Amino acid sequence: MKPDNAGAGVDSSATPGSATLALAFDLDGPTGDAMLSGALWRKPGYFTLGAYGPHRAMPRILDILAGHGLSATFFTPSWVVEQWPELCRRVLDEGHEMAHHGHRHEVFFGKPEEEQRAIIRHSRDIFRQLLGAPGAGFRAPSGDWHPRTAQLLAEEGLLYSSSLRNGDLPFRHADNGLIELPAKSLFDDYTAFAYHRAPNFPSGLDRVAPYRPVFNGWRDEILAAADEGLMVSTIWHPKVIGTPGRALLLDEFLGSLVDSGQVHVTTSCAVAEDWNERLPR
Numbered sequence: 704m705k706p707d708n709a710g711a712g713v714d715s716s717a718t719p720g721s722a723t724l725a726l727a728f729d730l731d732g733p734t735g736d737a738m739l740s741g742a743l744w745r746k747p748g749y750f751t752l753g754a755y756g757p758h759r760a761m762p763r764i765l766d767i768l769a770g771h772g773l774s775a776t777f778f779t780p781s782w783v784v785e786q787w788p789e790l791c792r793r794v795l796d797e798g799h800e801m802a803h804h805g806h807r808h809e810v811f812f813g814k815p816e817e818e819q820r821a822i823i824r825h826s827r828d829i830f831r832q833l834l835g836a837p838g839a840g841f842r843a844p845s846g847d848w849h850p851r852t853a854q855l856l857a858e859e860g861l862l863y864s865s866s867l868r869n870g871d872l873p874f875r876h877a878d879n880g881l882i883e884l885p886a887k888s889l890f891d892d893y894t895a896f897a898y899h900r901a902p903n904f905p906s907g908l909d910r911v912a913p914y915r916p917v918f919n920g921w922r923d924e925i926l927a928a929a930d931e932g933l934m935v936s937t938i939w940h941p942k943v944i945g946t947p948g949r950a951l952l953l954d955e956f957l958g959s960l961v962d963s964g965q966v967h968v969t970t971s972c973a974v975a976e977d978w979n980e981r982l983p984r
Contacts, residue, residue: 722929724960725884725936725971726775727865728764729842732757732783732942734808753942757787760945765797767954771961776971778804778842778865781826788833795834800970802840803827803861812847819852823859839972842866842938846888857881863975871933873978880984882975886936890921892943914949918956929965934974 733743733753743749768775777794779801784791794801803826805811811819827837841856843866856864857879870885888894895912928935944953960966 718932722966723934724968725974727937728777728939730777730779734780756942760941763950764945771957773968774798774970776800778802780804780808781806781829800972803838805844808844810845810847811849811852853881854879884936886938891938896943918952
């Protein structure tokens with residue numbers, strides 16, 4: 704899993720004065736631990752909390768992106784694609800990318816290789832059947848994966864992953880050629896906004912940060928990345944960042960980045976394709 708330092712090309716891929724923002728959302732819906740354990744079906748609150756993302760938040764987010772002429776990546780469990788196919792087709796029709804995030808948001812760490820491969824193949828089959836394309840990218844649910852996951856993704860024909868938290872620029876996994884777009888946890892909206900009751904998450908940590916300082920911190924980090932010519936990838940969840948008040952600030956935030964002239968906002972796949980073309984294996 705170590706990067707190929709010769710192929711990473713840190714100096715040649717950095718352009719001081721401009722940052723690349725791989726604008727990415729994790730469209731989890733109600734998938735995750737509660738679905739995998741079965742608790743989801745006994746507690747309607749679990750389902751409705753997750754379903755808020757595709758049902759209520761996504762239309763706001765898509766309208767915001769359209770208003771700024773921006774394209775984004777939506778890492779989406781294939782179970783969500785099955786339940787909301789029209790929404791997912793709208794995502795593609797409006798110029799965004801649909802990428803993989805497991806089938807039911809399974810944590811890949813600790814799973815046997817063949818079970819991981821089966822999830823990857825099943826998800827790609829659903830993408831082909833319902834969306835007309837297999838999908839080029841993957842984000843590990845919860846950011847956790849098995850040491851062999853990158854190899855399996857490459858073998859199954861994926862171009863890139865955006866799962867690890869270890870850098871400011873894309874790099875290539877040396878043993879399999881998969882491109883990695885690192886995404887820092889500080890750009891995960893769960894760290895600031897995700898506290899909920901019934902279900903209680905995170906357990907024992909009852910806090911939601913004031914909205915504007917969080918967005919200001921993200922803006923400062925991205926503009927500082929522009930000074931060094933770096934890449935930033937977000938880990939935003941529609942059910943978290945897409946409430947009315949947060950969506951209002953998201954609209955303002957994205958507008959300020961566009962107006963700065965220092966940030967190139969695009970999809971994860973576009974970043975991976977560009978990097979792959981400029982620094983081939």
